[in-house]
Amino acid sequence: MSQLPKSAAIIAGAGMGHRLGAEIPKALIQIQGITLLERAFISLSKVVDEIVITAPAGYEEQFKALVGQSAEVVTGGVLRSDSIRVALKALSPSVESVLIHDAARALASSALAARVLDELRSGQSAVIPVLKVIDTIKEIDRDGFVRATPDRSSLVAAQTPQGFNRQVLERAHGASDDATDDAALVEAIGVKVMTIEGEASAFKITTKEDIGQALLLLSPSNRNFKVGLGVDAHAFSSDQDRKLWLAGLLWPDQIGVDGYSDGDVAAHAICDALFSAAGLGDLGSNFGLDDPKYQGASGEMLLKEAFSKITSAGYEIGNVSVQIVCNKPKIGPRRAEAIEALSKALGGAEVSVSATSTDGLGFTGQGLGISALATALLIEKK
16 A cells, blocks of 8 residues: 555645734644644644645744644745745645644544545545625625625635646636635636535634634533543564554554564553543553453454443544654554544544654664554543
8 A cells, every 4th residue: 555645635724814913824823722733734644645834924833733743833924825826836746635724723524524525536626615795785885885685505715625637727827817716716717616505614714703613613512521641662573573563553664663562652642641631540551461452452442442431431433632752653644544443443434543753862763663652531421
């Protein structure tokens, strides 16, 4: 299986938050302690192979601090289209399908991005999510008087992420200077743009009222939430034949890590986080070294058992996030595979995977092993 990235997302985050009353980039504005950029990144990272983010000049390091090495951050241009053109040049040569997403539409779901990408893979050149216009639309003149009332039955409101064949998108950007969205540039070169049904949560956060709407969508119900943290680390083995299992995947041509089980630090950290949140002990107390059942056990097996234990304890998974710390292997090209494998082992739960290095510091930075940090949000069943 090729590990070259075939799909990518560009997150347009170079806009400032003036209409929100903020003097920082809109992408850095937080809702419930999480930036719009992080929300958009987490959603798209479950779907595509690589991500490029545009940042305003002077804010590149702040953006990089939020996503680590799991995305490339580039300096955006003056116009939106300038930023997209810069980001296009930063994509891997092997990328064929590109999603372009506004960081301000931070609550758009992974499922929406996946549906757009599926249409591209089926042969469409350009795909955008839209919502039907339900209000009567008036066209007015410069003095504020109504000039016309368009038939709303043929009107829709465009959203992001918008998806394009890379060659088509590059040709469109080469032919025009700027537009309010990339689909308009593609339309201008005569390429048909397919529409799919969008979602209400993909609205654009522009004003303070929009922040209020986002908070309503994110507000928890009266259900009980529990959060857990898990950590695991293993050193690379001296056994050259030891296989590397990480995030539920086999990594060919990589030396594995030592451990009683398969040494999958990502899976182990997630299990630890699940047990911590549910108050069921930790990895060692549940999968101890004194039990031969777990000798050589796969990360998938441990995840399935952990899922069964927390389910029996009366919890369901809200989401799981794991950050892998290593110099090798490179996680980005297989992030989508890793998310799929981990989610499947956890009964289809929402999972996000990111990766970072430590700039040469510690045993991971020196290339001596791999570690992982995971968080888990559990919801008590009604």
